[in-house]
Amino acid sequence: MKLLGSLTSPFVRKVRIVLAEKRVDHEFAIDSPWLEGTQVGHFNPLGKVPVLVLDDGDSLFDSRVIVEYLDTLTPVARLIPELARARIQVKRWEALADGICDAAALAVMEKRRPEEKQSGDWIERQKKKIDHGLQFLALELGEKPWCVADTYSLADIAVGCCLGYLGFRYPEMSWREDYPNLSKLDEKLMKRTAFSDTLPRE
Template sequence: MRLFATQTSPYARKVRMVLMEKGIACDMEWVDLRASDHPALAHNPLGKVPVLLRNDGEPIYDSAVIVQFLEQFRPDPAIIPHDPEGRLRALRSEALSGGIMDATVAWVQEQRRSKDCQDQALLLRLRGKVVAGLTTLQQESAGWTHGRDLPVLPLQQIAAVAATAYVDLRAPDFLVQFPDLVAWLHSLHDRPSVAQTEPQ
C-alpha cells in the first residue's frame, strides 16, 4: 500500500499513527499540494490528502474512511471498541478531533490572507469552535487510560494527538487555557507513533 500525505497534515498524521499502532507496512509519498499536478490528484479528484492506495490500486479517502479500512484490514490489534456504545463514543471523539482540525485549518487559511482582506468575524467564530472543541476534548481525556500504559493507542487518543498537536503547531495560544490537555500530549512524546509522525 502507499499513502499520499504532507508532513504537516493532521489528517495524514492520524492515519500514519494508525498504521504504526497496528503494525501495517505502507510506503509513503510526500506531496506538495501547491503543485498543480501533484500525484494525489490522480487518486482523489479533490486533490486532498491523505489518500491510501491499496495494493489492488483502489484509492481510499478521506482519513476517517481510511481508518475504518485499516481496522477491517487488520482487526488485531483493535483501535476501535467492538461493543456498540464503545464504538459510538470512539467515532464521536474522532469526529470532535476532526472538527478541531477543520476549524484550525480554516483559521490558518484566513490568517494567511493579507490583513486588510481578513474576515475578523470569521476568525473569531473559528477560534470559538477550536476552543469549544478543545474544552470537550480536555474533559474527555481526563477519563482515558493513559496511552503510555496501553499496548495499542485507541482511536480517540490517536485523533486527539493529531488535533491537539496541530493546534499547538499553528495556533499555540489557543492551548494556553488547556494545561491538562497539553500535559497529556507531551507525556506521549516518546511513544513511537507520536514521535515519528511529528511534523518536520
C-alpha cells in the same frame, strides 16, 4: 499500498500513526494538494490528503474511512472497539478532534490570504470552534487515563494529532496551562514512537 500526504496535515498524521501502531507495510509519498504538479487530484476528486492508494489501484479517502479500513486489516492493536457503544464513542471523539483541526486549518488558510481580503469574523468564528472544542475535550477526558474505556484507541490518536497541530500552528495558544489533563495526555502520547516519529513539520 501507498499513502499520499503532507508532513503538516493532522489528518495524514492520524493515518500514519495508525499504520505504525498496526504495523502495516506501506509506502509514504509526500504530496500536498497546494503544490504544483500534485498527484492528489488523480486519486481523490476532492483534492485533499490523506489518500490511501491500494495495491489494486483503488483509492480511499478521507482519513476516517482510511483508518477504519486499516483497523480491519489486522487484529494487531485494535484501535476501534467492536461493541457498538464504545465504537461510536471513539468515532465521536475522532469527529470532535478532526473538527477542531478543520477549524484550525481554515483559520490558517484565511490568514494566508492578502490582508485586505481576510475576514476577521471568519477567523474569530473558527477560533471559537477551537476554544469550545478544547473545552469539551478536556471536560470529557476528566481524570481518565485514556479517552474511551480506559484503553488506548483511535480516540486518543485523533486527540493527540489535534493537540500536535495546535502546538505546530498556534504555539501561542495556552491550552497546556488551561487544560492540564489534555497536556498530560499529550505528553503520554508523545512517548509512543508512532507519535514522536510523525511530529508535524514543514
